[in-house]
Amino acid sequence: xxxxxxxxxxxxxxxxxxxxxxxxxxxxxxxxxxxxxxxxxxxxxxxxxxxxxxxxxxxxxxxxxxxxxxxxxxxxxxxxxxxxxxxxxxxxxxxxxxxxxxxxxxxxxxxxxxxxxxxxxxxxxxxxxxxxxxxxxxxxxxxxxxxxxxxxxxxxxxxxxxxxxxxxxxxxxxxxxxx
Amino acid sequence: xxxxxxxxxxxxxxxxxxxxxxxxxxxxxxxxxxxxxxxxxxxxxxxxxxxxxxxxxxxxxxxxxxxxxxxxxxxxxxxxxxxxxxxxxxxxxxxxxxxxxxxxxxxxxxxxxxxxxxxxxxxxxxxxxxxxxxxxxxxxxxxxxxxxxxxxxxxxxxxxxxxxxxxxxxxxxxxxxxxx
Numbered sequence: 100x101x102x103x104x105x106x107x108x109x110x111x112x113x114x115x116x117x118x119x120x121x122x123x124x125x126x127x128x129x130x131x132x133x134x135x136x137x138x139x140x141x142x143x144x145x146x147x148x149x150x151x152x153x154x155x156x157x158x159x160x161x162x163x164x165x166x167x168x169x170x171x172x173x174x175x176x177x178x179x180x181x182x183x184x185x186x187x188x189x190x191x192x193x194x195x196x197x198x199x200x201x202x203x204x205x206x207x208x209x210x211x212x213x214x215x216x217x218x219x220x221x222x223x224x225x226x227x228x229x230x231x232x233x234x235x236x237x238x239x240x241x242x243x244x245x246x247x248x249x250x251x252x253x254x255x256x257x258x259x260x261x262x263x264x265x266x267x268x269x270x271x272x273x274x275x276x277x278x
Numbered sequence: 279x280x281x282x283x284x285x286x287x288x289x290x291x292x293x294x295x296x297x298x299x300x301x302x303x304x305x306x307x308x309x310x311x312x313x314x315x316x317x318x319x320x321x322x323x324x325x326x327x328x329x330x331x332x333x334x335x336x337x338x339x340x341x342x343x344x345x346x347x348x349x350x351x352x353x354x355x356x357x358x359x360x361x362x363x364x365x366x367x368x369x370x371x372x373x374x375x376x377x378x379x380x381x382x383x384x385x386x387x388x389x390x391x392x393x394x395x396x397x398x399x400x401x402x403x404x405x406x407x408x409x410x411x412x413x414x415x416x417x418x419x420x421x422x423x424x425x426x427x428x429x430x431x432x433x434x435x436x437x438x439x440x441x442x443x444x445x446x447x448x449x450x451x452x453x454x455x456x457x458x
Binding site for chain 1: 287
């Protein structure tokens with residue numbers, strides 16, 4: 100969508116025009132749904148999160164951003180935060196970890212997985228991971244968030260994020276190899 | 279890990295962990311939720327306005343109730359109330375005397391011809407009531423309150439003296455006729 104079109108949509112949304120609001124939904128909802136689904140692994144919960152985020156923006160015009168990229172970044176962040184809240188309701192808890200728990204002699208996940216190129220096996224391995232390990236790994240690889248960003252979202256220290264990310268990578272390699 | 283590896287891994291992850299399409303009817307459900315949310319927002323705004331108007335109306339009512347009491351404390355109102363009280367006192371005092379004089383005149387004019395008596399009493403009534411309208415005119419003038427009281431007292435006194443004079447004349451006539 101062109102920038103001008105996006106501006107029209109934003110203007111329409113600010114004026115509460117229904118058509119513009121649905122165009123806004125069409126524009127951002129697939130990305131938000133994808134981010135939520137990666138973490139929650141449930142279509143209905145992901146839909147709920149995506150819609151909740153969009154409704155929040157429509158009820159507070161100050162959240163509207165004139166730049167499409169910034170709007171998308173903010174919406175994704177909101178969707179991820181809300182998904183993490185849903186995971187917490189499922190009793191998934193991220194604790195502080197000691198840096199020393201990080202395995203320094205770990206194998207490179209990229210080399211192992213890319214070398215074999217077995218997508219089906221990778222799917223099974225990801226599915227077998229715990230929600231805690233899977234979510235932190237997907238936040239890092241699929242959502243491309245930095246350690247600091249993940250640390251802010253989960254409310255734990257960056258060093259703890261690094262440790263848990265390291266363990267999640269090793270778990271994935273192990274599951275990937277032995278499946 | 280280089281950038282290329284990163285991209286390849288991300289692509290593999292996306293293939294391995296694909297995102298299913300949104301559940302059927304998702305857009306319609308969103309449109310419905312949006313309509314409900316906006317309806318709730320409008321209702322909330324309406325009640326917020328209604329409460330604000332209600333509070334404002336209560337405040338105005340409270341101020342209207344309180345105003346006469348607090349207004350009495352201002353300097354202007356004290357003067358205004360003082361002069362009103364003074365004028366009322368003056369009026370009451372002189373009116374009582376003038377009505378008393380009127381009664382004496384009525385009594386002393388009993389023996390007069392009816393036409394003469396009616397004429398006299400009409401003039402006496404006018405003398406009794408005339409000061410009220412003059413006092414109102416003085417009150418509306420832009421002069422000091424003390425001056426106003428002075429002028430009004432003078433007017434009432436002048437009219438009272440006229441009535442006293444008529445009373446005195448009638449009494450003297452009656453005494454003279456009684457002697458004869």
